[in-house]
Amino acid sequence: MSAVSAALWEPMRAAARDGVLMLQHCESCGRVQYPPRELCRDCLYEGLQWRPVDGLGTVLAVSVLQVTNDARFRSRLPWPIATVKLDCDAILFVNLAGRDVRGGARVRVAAGVDAEDGVVLEAVEAKGRS
């Protein structure tokens, strides 16, 4: 991670250490965006506020990784991951709790940090369909 990225991600990382998922909200147009940017993707405004979100969303697609490019991850294979579209419109790559979650499933995404203090998101199937 570059120095610029580290600064950009710091508020999200600080919240993730406490298990809180925060995303950037544009103060001008209301867009919620991810990955974090220095300006709003839509209106290019620089006033972006980090606010907690409930993490509820829908699985777009899933994959079970059987191969990794990084030795650090090898012992965790096979590794289910997914893309999730949160109800607030942001699309996230996440680790998936469980191998039987399919596209279309309702999930809740939680934030934490990994051994290197990087943000890690995990989706768990939400109880009771909305």
Add this chain to the structure above:
Amino acid sequence: MTARLSARQDYRGVALVAPATVPYVRYSEHGAPWFIGKALSAMLQQAGVDKSEIDGLSVSSFSLAPDTPASMAEYFALEPRWLEHVPMGGASGVIAMRRAARAIQCGDAEVVACIAGDTNRRGAFKDLVANFSSFSRDAVYPYGAAGPNAVFAMITDKYMREYGARREDFGRICIAQRENAMRFPHALLREPLTMEQYLGARPIAEPLHLYDCVMPCAGGEGFLVMSTDKAQALNLPFAVISAAIERHNAFRADDVQLRGGWEKDRGTLYGDASKGPDDMDFLQTYDDYPVIVMLQLEGLGFCPQGEAAKFVRETSLTCDEGGLPHNTSGGQLSVGQAGSGGGFLGMVEALRQLTGQSLGSQVQGARTGLVSGYGMVNYDRGLCTAAAILEAGQA
């Protein structure tokens, strides 16, 4: 004057010549300049042009840093008056061609060398994918470090669920390309591939299995762009550009990428060329994964959206069966993915087909062909799309 400047100009008077490939190798200890210079050397030899005549240079490479196209001018003692960098991965070939053609038409250069070259040291692919973009480094790589496999597994999973495509359908694309590759001397993978082998391959990033994934390698590709007058004076077989399009970050509101920019611009593409999909003697698509071939078959109008699986069940994709000759050299899935060379593979092969210089299977009577590009997965989808309709030139 204003009206003239705002109208889209055709590509009249531009010739594409000297398609060259630096043979691919799985790994190399050479640097990217070796592959770029070898490509240039092969192009010059093929065209009978002296290096001093190259006054335009376009370079595409992922492994050149910290060097740049300007570095290449010094490295190879060139003095170009037009210099271009096309870092658009799988769309680089078509886009380099578009840029160079305008330089020729405007008189900014007389002979442009368009080159893609990449090396592949052992272990280098991990570094490339780990740092491909800031979004992929910070928001994709931490989830299992699968590189592009993760993104294309998602697209494939969604495509299969949305449109009912099966693994066998992707297999048909891979197997037909392998058949083409068996006659192409530069292909790294030339063993026959059966459906049984395809389906029985080990999983990589499910639903992707081994033969769905390109093999990273080292290699180079290139071609020269000059005026048709010059090509004729040099007595070179050449191809011309009937139409060309590009689009970046199309359909960004789609949750998963099931279509690319081709759909937005195909009206322009076929309209400018006064041709349609049925007029194409061959199709070269960007095949980093077979699902992306399906997106191009649909986006370029060879079949309706969501029906590419049906199309590949009903259409032969090899060179010699009266179907749609597709990725006639074997494509990246069989030849290998030489970094940004992968974005030139279809273009260079198309030029060989149209100038009767095929190294493998020659599509009989090939006069018109379509080359498509796709590249740059910045986060969850490829951003760059491009396509060109090329025709054999009148010698």
